[in-house]
Amino acid sequence: MPPKSVRHPPPTTSTALQSLWNAYNDQTSDRLKFVDAFLFFLILSGVIQFVYCILVTNFPFNAFLAGFSSTVGQFVLTASLRAQVNPENKHEFKDVSPERAFADFALGSIVLHFFVYNFLG
Amino acid sequence: MLFKSLLILAAGLSGFVNAKSSAGDSVLVVVEPSKVGDYSIFFNSLKEKGYSLTFRSPKEESPVIIKDDVPSFSHVVLLASETKNFAKDITPQSLVELLSLNSNLIVGLSTKQTTLSSLAAEFSLTLPPPGTPLISYFPERSEPPSVIPITVPATSSPILSKNLSPVWYSGIPFALGDNPLLVPILNAPSESFAAEVDGGSADSIVDAAEKGGEGLWAGSSLGVVTGFQATTGARITWVGGVEVFSDEFAKKEVSKGVKSGNAEFAQDVAAWTFQESLVLRVDKTEHHLVNATGPSEHYTTNDQIVYSAYISKFNPKTSTWEPYSGIKDMQMEFTMLDPHIRTSLLPVPGVPGKYSVTFRAPDRHGVFKFVIDYKRKGWTHLHSSTTAPVVPPRHDGYPRFLSAAWPYYTGAISTSIGFFLFSAIWLAGDIKESKKKGSKSE
Numbered sequence: 115m116p117p118k119s120v121r122h123p124p125p126t127t128s129t130a131l132q133s134l135w136n137a138y139n140d141q142t143s144d145r146l147k148f149v150d151a152f153l154f155f156l157i158l159s160g161v162i163q164f165v166y167c168i169l170v171t172n173f174p175f176n177a178f179l180a181g182f183s184s185t186v187g188q189f190v191l192t193a194s195l196r197a198q199v200n201p202e203n204k205h206e207f208k209d210v211s212p213e214r215a216f217a218d219f220a221l222g223s224i225v226l227h228f229f230v231y232n233f234l235g
Numbered sequence: 236m237l238f239k240s241l242l243i244l245a246a247g248l249s250g251f252v253n254a255k256s257s258a259g260d261s262v263l264v265v266v267e268p269s270k271v272g273d274y275s276i277f278f279n280s281l282k283e284k285g286y287s288l289t290f291r292s293p294k295e296e297s298p299v300i301i302k303d304d305v306p307s308f309s310h311v312v313l314l315a316s317e318t319k320n321f322a323k324d325i326t327p328q329s330l331v332e333l334l335s336l337n338s339n340l341i342v343g344l345s346t347k348q349t350t351l352s353s354l355a356a357e358f359s360l361t362l363p364p365p366g367t368p369l370i371s372y373f374p375e376r377s378e379p380p381s382v383i384p385i386t387v388p389a390t391s392s393p394i395l396s397k398n399l400s401p402v403w404y405s406g407i408p409f410a411l412g413d414n415p416l417l418v419p420i421l422n423a424p425s426e427s428f429a430a431e432v433d434g435g436s437a438d439s440i441v442d443a444a445e446k447g448g449e450g451l452w453a454g455s456s457l458g459v460v461t462g463f464q465a466t467t468g469a470r471i472t473w474v475g476g477v478e479v480f481s482d483e484f485a486k487k488e489v490s491k492g493v494k495s496g497n498a499e500f501a502q503d504v505a506a507w508t509f510q511e512s513l514v515l516r517v518d519k520t521e522h523h524l525v526n527a528t529g530p531s532e533h534y535t536t537n538d539q540i541v542y543s544a545y546i547s548k549f550n551p552k553t554s555t556w557e558p559y560s561g562i563k564d565m566q567m568e569f570t571m572l573d574p575h576i577r578t579s580l581l582p583v584p585g586v587p588g589k590y591s592v593t594f595r596a597p598d599r600h601g602v603f604k605f606v607i608d609y610k611r612k613g614w615t616h617l618h619s620s621t622t623a624p625v626v627p628p629r630h631d632g633y634p635r636f637l638s639a640a641w642p643y644y645t646g647a648i649s650t651s652i653g654f655f656l657f658s659a660i661w662l663a664g665d666i667k668e669s670k671k672k673g674s675k676s677e
Binding site for chain 1: 637639640642643644646647649650651653654657658660661662664665
């Protein structure tokens, strides 16, 4: 299906973001958008924990490290899954099938969560 | 034969039935034999209370006050104030040894210098120059100026009974040092001073006053009868003039129809010195956790601990130790090198003799002591020390989840839930796609 025609935008910076958002919306598949939503949720969670640590207290520091690195680690694993599964990168990951990528992602995540809960106290 | 010996035994024991002192009844009185009759009122009052008196001249060799490192008598009264040379066994060193062996002493001094005058300096009492008794020209009286009626102030020491008539006194004053173990019993009247018997010339007194320091011995800060309670608990009273115990002064009238307070004063002084009045002891102490009944082997930091002490006072009239709840200012310290907790130990209403406090063990772990250290002038010093270890909480004594860490807990849990939901939906999408592909390829 051919992509939608793009209207000519007036030359201002705020609508540069808008055109970026429109292009993103048009050009990414639903599956990738789903992964991006998960990534955004992880970023949000990480930022909230970091801000709490700075503003309120870093008292159980081990708990902060566990919670923060949980989000960061999960973000890294999900981002690598997205990179490997994206059909546009097929020529980069010739010997990695999407199923293999997901299996790596799941295994890594489980090991990450194991360590996180141990360190959380 | 058996009946006779039983009778003798009963007769001997009956002497102990009226025992008054908490520390024994045998008293040695060292006095010139010619003067024994002068103090008959005092001696009779002691005998009535139940003491057994033994009289001895100062130069006599027996009975010895200390034999084989054991005191032969519980109390010693030295009324031979003018004797310069005592027998071999009465020396300042032997008197101090008597105190360390828990015997009590009454020592009389006089204007003459004896070996005992140097001993007084060891007790922080400075004696005036020899030959200078206490003189007072007030109140106007027919007696010589060296015989002084001393009014007992209303706020005087708890040793003396209330409403004591003025006490006749003749002897030397002494300056009290700042030893905390001194217990002032009677001080000189404020208008008195120490000088030669004829009063000295007016010029010499003015010179002495202008010299200051030890120049003029005057005023009510001078002691006349002073007690001293040694750290072993033994009590010694220094009396500047032994006439205060004499019959003559006891019978003399202070003013028209008012008898002097000498007899009662002598009894009060003897009662305090011979460990009858103002004698306390700690019966037992106990400590436990707030909800427990028995003591714990060790406590944990920040525990609530209850400490109780049971204090008794000796009642001379019944010769028994009775629980006493009248101490208002007792303190208890929970100490490890320094007192971490110092709190007041208050009497428990309803339980006579029990003092109790509940407190929180400090945040430090270590071996602590419950310390009672009660020292008040005139009262027996109370010391008690109980050791108790305080350990840090066990690994499961800490709170499991910290309320400050909830954002991190929710972050980690939400990440896990997100991961599970994501992979579930991802796999569902995969199955749908493969089904679609499968149907397409067909």
